Amino acid sequence: MTTAQQPPTPHRGQPAWAAALDTRDRAWWNDLAMRGVVLAGGMSAVLFIVAIFGFIASQGFEFIVNRLDLGELLLGVRWEPTVEPPQYGALPLIAGTGWITAVAMAIAVPLAFGAAIYVGEFARGKQREWLKIGIELLAAIPSVVWGVIGLHVMKPIIQELFGVQVGLNVLNAGIILGLMAAPIMATIAEDALKAVPDSYREAAEALGATKWQVVWKVVLPHARPGLSAAVLLGIGRAFGETIAVLMASGHRLMIPESIFDSAATLTATIAAELGEAAVGGDHYQVLFVLGMLLFLITFAINLTADWIVRGRRSKA
């Protein structure tokens, strides 16, 4: 082959096909356009977040600037927005939310992980398919139904079982929330387990590891970021749930001292009081400040989830 036989090109002595390297063809432009489209999609999410936060902040803005006592709001123990003078201490609501979420997670984590490990690692064939369908159906039950279950099923059971007067309490709401959050957590956890390559299981099994040892030593450690994400998502779910918790918790505006005390949460309080508060009044504005608080806590949970997943990756 000699250069003389090559067709002439702008680049001395180079073959004709090389021109394609500097030609932006349809696929190239299409790629650029689609990048633009998906970028717009991604940005719109940010836009909505900012807009919603902006709306919530604007509704409570005047109060925040002029009369907000942050120490009182976060640490004050009396939430009495309708008496004179009104008290806006949200600690009972924060404590109620914290207690109920903690009970919910104590119930949901073992249930969800147990279900995920069984479905993902042990169940086979038809049984596995049926279980998955069952979990998905469970996740689809509307929250008001869970509220009714708390009100009419859990309440008498708790009263009977523990011999307490009040059946609508932290325990009741925690159980209801835990049962609500578990299916979603189980689904996400199962996805995390499914993402562990089978070659890892085979390699461990070839060493004589029992099925449980494979799960414990190989599968769970590898799936940890996904499992953490499942827990945090569950916490977010429990945190944000409103109607079921309003029905099952007894909605008492005081700091609970045990799981048998009634309690109120941030979300339930907003839902219960916003309709009665005069638009633009202090009470109305404070409820929006609570909304911001919820927003910030959720944001912190999500950042933590992100951080856990990322921290794990950089170590790998």
Added chain:
Amino acid sequence: MVSSPAAPFAQDAAAPALLTVRGLSIRYGAKVALQGVDLDVRPNEIFGIIGPANAGKTSFLRALNRMDEFVPDMRVDGAVTFAGRDLRTIRNLYALRSHIGVVFPLPVGLPLSIYDNVALAPRLRGVKAKSELDGIVERSLRRAALWDEVKDRLKNLGSLLSGGQQQRLTIARALSQEPELLLLDEFSIAVDPVTTMRIEEVLKELRQELTIVLVTNLVQQARRLAARTAFFLGGRCVEIAATEDLFNGGAKDQRTIDYLEGRFG
């Protein structure tokens, strides 16, 4: 199958190089993987690269088709030209990659049918006619010495073939795009010796149509196939020479001699 002589394929040493590499350095974060590599690859030659693990061979191949885009923290310095174009300023990277076929050490059968695996690249560049695709698929699979084993089950999943078959499928896929340059990274790791020999025969024939950079962990494979061979060690290109010279006592660097004689940890 035409068997070519082991002697280097006749090349015009004066023809412009297909690939020129000048002062190529590659870093991953602060870690230097390759430093100051200069070499030319001529059209229609098989250029061998040998060297122990972590010598920087794979990193070198990555730089050739701009895979640094996919590897976080990977930084490439120096000038590489392909067909006279500077890789840093090429306007259509996708076209670059469609002219360079790559075969990685571990086979990657995409989760598509065998047929669709091989037809993917032609389809991406717009080939639609069934008869044309059929032709490309058969030709590519034949060249990769896989046709006879799969011709009756082209609809089966490519990812379910055995390791050696998947590697040949990977090679067929790389050939389906009619590349000008084929990069092979230790392709025989996952392939049995008989298949390796068959693929080597195919590579010898392919010299007439394209250029091959062959990174290999088997020094004898370089000896069988490559016209010239480079020895990489610890991120440097120690020596480049005509393969016959290297293996016939012509190596200049003591480290190359040690490696060729298997005296290397």
